[in-house]
Amino acid sequence: MKKRLLATSVFLGLAMAEGAVDTGVTAWMLISTALVLLMTPALAFFYGGLAGQKNVLNTMAMSFAALAAGGVAWALLGYSLAYAEGNAFIGGLGYAFLQGFLEEGKMVVSDGMPALLDVAFQGTFAIITAALVSGSLVGRMRYSAWVIFSTLWILFVYAPLAHWVWGDGLLSDALDFAGGTVVHINAAVAGLVGALILGPRKEFGRVAFLPHNIPFVLLGAGLLWFGWFGFNGGSAYGANESAALAFTNTFLAPAMTALVWIVLDYLANGKATAVGIATAIVVGLVAITPAAGYVGPLGALWIGALAAFPSFYFIRVRPRLGLDDSLDVFGSHGLAGITGAILTGVFASAAWGGTAGGLEGNWTQVLIQVKAVIYAIVYSAVGTAVLLYLTRVFVPLRVSEKEERVGLDSVLHGEEAYPVTEGAILVAEEGGKR
Amino acid sequence: MKKRLLATSVFLGLAMAEGAVDTGVTAWMLISTALVLLMTPALAFFYGGLAGQKNVLNTMAMSFAALAAGGVAWALLGYSLAYAEGNAFIGGLGYAFLQGFLEEGKMVVSDGMPALLDVAFQGTFAIITAALVSGSLVGRMRYSAWVIFSTLWILFVYAPLAHWVWGDGLLSDALDFAGGTVVHINAAVAGLVGALILGPRKEFGRVAFLPHNIPFVLLGAGLLWFGWFGFNGGSAYGANESAALAFTNTFLAPAMTALVWIVLDYLANGKATAVGIATAIVVGLVAITPAAGYVGPLGALWIGALAAFPSFYFIRVRPRLGLDDSLDVFGSHGLAGITGAILTGVFASAAWGGTAGGLEGNWTQVLIQVKAVIYAIVYSAVGTAVLLYLTRVFVPLRVSEKEERVGLDSVLHGEEAYPVTEGAILVAEEGGKR
Amino acid sequence: MKKRLLATSVFLGLAMAEGAVDTGVTAWMLISTALVLLMTPALAFFYGGLAGQKNVLNTMAMSFAALAAGGVAWALLGYSLAYAEGNAFIGGLGYAFLQGFLEEGKMVVSDGMPALLDVAFQGTFAIITAALVSGSLVGRMRYSAWVIFSTLWILFVYAPLAHWVWGDGLLSDALDFAGGTVVHINAAVAGLVGALILGPRKEFGRVAFLPHNIPFVLLGAGLLWFGWFGFNGGSAYGANESAALAFTNTFLAPAMTALVWIVLDYLANGKATAVGIATAIVVGLVAITPAAGYVGPLGALWIGALAAFPSFYFIRVRPRLGLDDSLDVFGSHGLAGITGAILTGVFASAAWGGTAGGLEGNWTQVLIQVKAVIYAIVYSAVGTAVLLYLTRVFVPLRVSEKEERVGLDSVLHGEEAYPVTEGAILVAEEGGKR
Amino acid sequence: MKLIVAIVRPEKLNDVLEALFKAEVRGLTISKVMGHGGGTERVETYRGTTVKMGLYEKVKLEIGVSDPFVEPTIQAILSAARTGEVGDGKIFVLPVEKVIRIRTGEEDEAAVTPVKPGEG
């Protein structure tokens, strides 16, 4: 079925019979799925901590919307569009409405695990990708517009791109182990385009938007790292050498990025910031994502180190570019995704991961990687723009200036993150006993 | 030993030899146990965030008490009362004081995993169930009374009910995959009865009790979902098709519930609340719990969707009924548990889960489900009342009105959740060096 | 390779071929590694919650530094010093710079799992150990000094000690299942020595240092417990009886410690504190760490119960001893580590864990345990002192009194944990668009 | 013009607001404060650190009123905030030289007269 699945088993020289569950593989894929699911609440905390006091719940609820609407849409249709047999551009409807996972009254088993589980595993990727996009848009987008847009986006931007890269589609020669292109570049470009279409927050450039709770940012980063072991390790579709390699690289690269970032921060500000460390961890995780099972551990350390630079410097200047990518999705996920995608082509190692990269003489792979990056950028940008304009037909995308000022938690959700009980007067309703 | 265990292996047609560890199964059961254990701290955050500023630590400490006293009581006696050979009403003492897990100087292995691990796995269920009850009682119960009551409750309400359903007891024909009846209905009824016996908080109906930290509520919901994959997935007692099905359903149902809830919230308030989304996730998780390994994925989506309605509307009106079920345990866990238990009988599918339900013509199963629900409600209600009155013999159940007003963190724990250092004067003790 | 690895396989009577991956074992070791990694962010919350409002980020960033610099140093050199073939005192350079994990173009597999994964698994232990040390030093140490010191410490204190105990070094007859001596005693002694060398905070004894956020402390404790299942369970290097035993004991012991602690707290203060419960959980986890796979479950309950006493009473009097071990690392990790190490010798059971202890007649084991404890204390104390004085050659260890008063978050990181937006004036830079 | 500063129990705030509303006092500003008075102290223990907390949470109201409103305002507060137990708080009446409504620049009486709704 999925290219990724097949590729892995072929690489390992396994000829696993259809129909036999491998309990070890299944155990690992179960827990990996749970780990990736956890990444979305983790992201809600990473983003929510960076948000200002009045937009905390809205920021978090955007991620949770992807868990709700996005998860349902993915199961009913998105998975099929990504992974059912189709053409080079999009998958078919073979798995639509969750059909196709029972055969002769038994659950289909594929490559050692029940095939149905893949809907959930891949679903968690679709969800976190949509949730990532929200980071560029917080502070001004109407919640209803986000729910509609993000659901459509999973179906018509994420699913096709997943198909191109992993579903035997038109980018199937690119190396993208766990989603550097499909997930991170895709989300970041969508965020960037969204930020441009929505326009900046009204007070952007005049007022300082500061994080409201940096411990939450660190909590988010810690849980994201934890979850990412499932993201990258689970993408091996086995509990094998490939998983162990991907896992270890996911341990090494962000450690290196954080170390380099601490040094860059010292050099630039004389101080290592906590927000910087959290950001660096995410940047390193993004950068190693496409490479995780393809490069050796020293390659992972290099990728981690190199990925720090573009993100560090871009995030520093971004606000002064007049670009209101509120939580720096492009600076973190976009640039690190691109850096990682290209460096995967450079550091890929035949002995470790099955494919030689530039350093082992196969520079063509770098070109293939660049091509995939460009295709992804173009598709994501166009698709996102189309869907945003489409959404605008039904609901306005932004709140009013006054609503922005009052804060989206109150205006859109009727709540405050940390409710004040002083002066809160209980509303008696008819028939109510008070 | 446990019915659940036997059922699973028979269903899969496995004839696993006693004595051989399956590393994949064991790996999955180990991690599932850890996941379920995490649910209790997660619940502490879900509840603690909903609590007011002055009762945060008390609310959390109630959950942690279940981890401490409850865990010990379970290991020494509760497990045996639930799962050792006994009669239809209660298990024997075969496993009391952790005996019976060594044979001929080796650890007993059963169905592919070391039997001792089941004490821990089942223990995490007992603990979370007791912790759930606390949500109805926060804001007025004396901590010592809670520690005593909750420990007794695990032994004499939870353990027998687990025995009835899973331990070859009198409800062994009911379908309850992971504890819809044993855990959720049971906890919710106990909470309801407890709330009635304790009576409402003194200021209930006059003062608005607002959550103090909604991000904590979302954190709790996210971690609960994560842990629930072990709760439902681990209840397959294998890393197999049943686990994958239970897992995927645990992914689908709450997503659907949350989506429906967002819509209901929009219709009712014009706003989707963050507390609502968090609540919906829990409601969906509860509803799918009895059904997880018995219904197909479309069935799971239906159960998720339908479960939103009773809980949504009940929680809206509950405060106006004069019922101080402080954190809506009955509305969330009770109603969703009942809905889920009955719908399990409706949507159960022979192809997916081994037993046909109403839609496949076997409407008797629905009656069996209803019977189990009624038995559970009656037993839990009576047992809870008896144990509360018994506890009252030794310690008062409630704090005084003034203590309620001052706040339980200060009164019962001598702490504040967010201590104020202004005006905190260090107490010098004799011989102390200051 | 590692003694721990060999010992385990021999004990289980397995003759697993080099080269064959066991998917179940690999799945368990993958997730265990992720679990232990999570312990460091968890510790950041445990410590960060206990810290005062002005030192939250600094406290957390100390743990995260271990994840960054410590992780990289471990991978490049520390692992080799601990586990490559060497002499009785230190390992060689066989694994330095991540060499030695590929053979004939394939990843080396050892005892059922890819050998590379062990770098990550053991790395997470080195990281958390260094992070633990920081708890004694918070509130006064310069961040640059900490980054340098903690990195050196991992290489030259942690790695050699790991080699002595687990790497076939001079303490290889001691029982230390998952690191009671190597991790906890080591960290606590280093913290104690560090606190003495740095000296107390300037306001110590005059001003009350209160926790700023106790829910964070409980979150940290909950996540630590969760992660500890990987710490202890993963140290079985298999998904087998030993893992199940270690896991179950890790469930039982802290529950018992927490229960005893609640009682002691009641007796001493008339109140069970939430901070106390969180502390007790950690104390119980520490105490069972060396014993986890060696004692039966009743032994675990005894160890959990007994470990409460020394820590409880020491933590009560510590501030009055004039000792500014800021977050009681010695009281929690040191005393519980020592208690656990010695009681491991007492309660070890041949039937459960392969080695008889004192209660089964082998009192020599207790002497061996005491010897290992003493060696570890001496080595850790001397090594820590040397490295601190060495660090001082390059950077001052402490901030100034005024910087202490202003708070380390602002002074060292240029941030506040909960930034205040009132009065924050955006700095326009040249060329910047405002 | 006077500025009435009242320290009350937080749990009595809603009653006070209601009483002020009935007395047709609309504009006011409140803040969270901590008070020390004749009351007992709480003891808290965090690990080995035992502290005395002599401060209790209170709410401070600041109400600018024209002279005829002084008495009614005081009476409203007294009636709603009293429990009779130590810790009920104090009312201070301060002289004010000038009051200005920022929105309009209106001064004194005009500045404290309520207006038609909108965002406040």
Added chain:
Amino acid sequence: MKLIVAIVRPEKLNDVLEALFKAEVRGLTISKVMGHGGGTERVETYRGTTVKMGLYEKVKLEIGVSDPFVEPTIQAILSAARTGEVGDGKIFVLPVEKVIRIRTGEEDEAAVTPVKPGEG
């Protein structure tokens, strides 16, 4: 000597601070407060509990000034804090009998005259 107490919108605080800076007013103290005025109420819903929130976040400035500075200070606040919508806030001018700078013991005018930098 007067104490000028101003209640302003939090989002206007930076503008006010800038305006005061230009008016050469250096010393001031601010606090977060909640204000009730002529504005509308927000409704919030937490599960079954619906509440009316009649209070809005405001910032209070307290500025001790010598008499010649009273007018410039008021003007600076008025110009920077006004949006024209209900909720802009109030300024109160209170008489002060004595001001003392704790660091030096200087009184009155001398106490509110700015000094050379250092930690403030």
Added chain:
Amino acid sequence: MKLIVAIVRPEKLNDVLEALFKAEVRGLTISKVMGHGGGTERVETYRGTTVKMGLYEKVKLEIGVSDPFVEPTIQAILSAARTGEVGDGKIFVLPVEKVIRIRTGEEDEAAVTPVKPGEG
């Protein structure tokens, strides 16, 4: 009757409270405030956003005292709160027209005379 308003460093609060206690001043109300004065500014950086923080945390004490207590109260604060570095804070003495103890309705001197313990 006077209302003494003092802005002090948070780290000096306990010393001030102790000094006031010795001066037999019992009733007082404190709040967290932020102060701006002659001091330097902190720079903070959050990703690409660099901000100047001109405000420092302070604590405000409000103490209603009868006239004979004014001087002792001021002296107690001055002696306990002074470090000699910029940022020590200010004391303002405001005239008060009336003080009322809510619990009893007692006015003026009687209202600020301490009572026997209980919850405060």
